[in-house]
Amino acid sequence: MMTQPFPDLPDSSNEVSSVHFHPADRFQLLSAYLDREVTAQEHRQVQMWIDTDPQFKQAYLNLLRLQQAMPQLPGPPPSISAAELSQRVFTQIAQENRYQQCWRWGSIAVAVGLGVVTSLCWGPVRSFLPGPQQAQRETPESLMIALNQPLFDVPTETH
Template structure:
């Protein structure tokens, strides 16, 4: 805290003469300077309450408290705030085992909720399946019935004689002569 106060102590805290004119650009500078001064006073006053100031800073704060009404109000508010913080009850420390037990209890509770939810979903699915098989008027998919008597008869394969008679129209006509053999044709042409 001391280094900031010492650095700014030598700055000119008086407002420049040219800022007194009603100029919007200067208004921003004026507000910025005033905010910086208030922040510095607040920090120095807070350090004074905590006993973290040098002798020079202590004299400066005591001078402000003697002469400045706004600093006196801020000082009384800070004292009130400090006493309220000190009078707050300190929560009792829980044993580590109790904290760990609470954490694991919450984890177990979440697991139970999940298992109940999954179990409920499974029961609901079974109820829907049972009701859909009982409801009349709906067609149910069934497998086709296969006649097993045909499977008991042996299979016969006819090699030279077909089981079904083949009509003559499918075969080449019998009245046409068969084409001559190529060797015989060659001998006839010579």
């Protein structure tokens, strides 16, 4: 459902009147009229105001002169050329990339250095998992001997 920007606008051109419009709304509608952004009904309303209201017609003429003069106004001259601006932007990006890369490589170097110092101070870390040397010592034979010949007598009680 599309709403009208000016809901108080009458539905037919026979009922047009400026009673329903606030002066700010009339000015906004006039501005939209000059920009060719009004519906046919709004166009008829503004045209009727121009034809019947001398103050509104004067506002219309002032806005029309202002609109026609705007493209002729010179803009501020650019302080630097587009080529120089783009060169500065790319130079800044390259400097930031170098800075980030230095931080990245520095962090890697510190991590490696800490790893080396840690391994030198504490030596090789012993694992709780059996290594190849422990697996060779524990053979099924030595295990059977330990089970068949206990180190101490196990008392057996019978009731």
